[in-house]
Amino acid sequence: MPELPEVETYARYFTRHALHQRIARVRVLDERILGTIRAATFSQRLKGREFTSVRRHGKNLFACAGETWLHLHFGMTGDLAYYRETVKQPRFARVIFDFDGGAHLAYEDMRLFGGVDLTPLPDDYIREHALGPDPLDASFTLRTFRGIANARRGAVKSVLMSQEIIAGVGNLYADEMLFQASIHPRRAINELSDSEVRTVFTALRRVLREAIARRDRDAELPPRYLFNHREEGARCPRCGGTIARSVVFGRTTYFCATHQK
Ligand SMILES: [Zn+2]
Structure with a gap:
């Protein structure tokens, strides 16, 4: 999609x-x-x-x-x-x-x-259509994201995927960002620490930019991305833990049960 x-x-x-x-x-x-x-x-x-x-x-x-x-x-x-x-x-x-x-x-x-x-x-x-800001827009800064994290309740994955909060992130990339940020998809966004909010923000921008750059030259996402390991029971390419499957925000969610806290 x-x-x-x-x-x-x-x-x-x-x-x-x-x-x-x-x-x-x-x-x-x-x-x-x-x-x-x-x-x-x-x-x-x-x-x-x-x-x-x-x-x-x-x-x-x-x-x-x-x-x-x-x-x-x-x-x-x-x-x-x-x-x-x-x-x-x-x-x-x-x-x-x-x-x-x-x-x-x-x-x-x-x-x-x-x-x-x-x-x-x-x-x-x-x-x-009440769309939120585009996360690659120059005006979307860490400060913008902190404002979102402080004001919203609910699972961090649901917030990332809500188009009226942030426009453009869907299921695959939300999972990827949280995998890279080592954050469990069900964590309440307003309970993340300042440094965790910063980590999610950095992962959000990095994953989107990396995906665009790779698509531009017709390349796959890096092997260490969750993207290539979306299967229950698969081995986590980052820590060797086990990839788990769950449903968050009505969508099939993959995450590492070991390193995503
Ligand atoms: Zn892991």
Whole structure:
């Protein structure tokens, strides 16, 4: 499921390929992917324009097209494909932008849990959906995170995954951050010490940055990451302990029963 690092990769892909080309035609192949907007309105508002910049917030991607912004959410199976030859059109393409010059950008989504829509401004969307700050934004500092840790109750993993508190962290990366920070996923966030809060903050940023950097060069996450050992009874790559499985915040959670306190 695309989390922040995956969506950052899509944002970079969009920027690299699909900016500054006139949109000759918009094809909506499956209207179910659109939010409330009708296919005809959606197409008409983008036709003749060009995408000029891209912004990511959490798991959301926005592309500026003059007076309106395209909003993409990738759900579970969303992806982008930029191509020239029609044979490369993805099987589950739901919306296709045809550019002058013959290239195409397809939003594909096999399971249709994602979404494609228009919004006047990204900040409007962020406000309307009550999204928290993006953890890689320059304004997201240790101080921001301390404020969150002091004000919130509940398991640290639930807080990391709540999109209205921090936008972009999902199940896999929340587990990874806590594994690296040696913190048990069920610990109450407001009971973490100052130094533990700092450790979680550092792990949060480091894991996201590492994941983005690795994705950029098509590399796997390091072998010492929990990511490669998500199996009950597996050996912990850090301390040799045993990986345990549990359910936190309604999601399957893996952690090391030995070194995560
Ligand atoms: Zn361990």
